[in-house]
Amino acid sequence: MPYVNIKVTDEGVTTEQKAQLIKGVTDLLFDVLGKDPNLTFVVIDEVPLTDWGVGGLNVAEFRAKHATQD
Template identity: 50%
Template sequence: MPFVSVRITRDGVTREQKAQVIKEITETLERVMNKKPELTHIVIEEVDTDNWGYAGITTTEYRAGLSWT
């Protein structure tokens, strides 16, 4: 029974996008590893950007300091 955990920041990901990720990961496991879709579990965990950090700061702080233009 495959179990896949996907962690993403909680900002702007739609329900449809998450459904597509679940579908495509399931299809990949079936195609590559012969895993049955009915036994495959995919969990998407959404983490607030205040709770996700790297380079010594939160993602919220990091994004606030960047110029996206």
């Protein structure tokens, strides 16, 4: 009974995109591991940019810093 948790930043991921992620992950687990799609759980969490960190900064700060360096 696989459980997959996908975390993405909350930047307008559409219902259709989420459906594609759910189906794609479910299909992958079936194709690679033979896991029953009816017993595969996929959860998508949307995380605010200020709650996601990279390089010691939240994503909003990280992007702002690197945008000025380009």
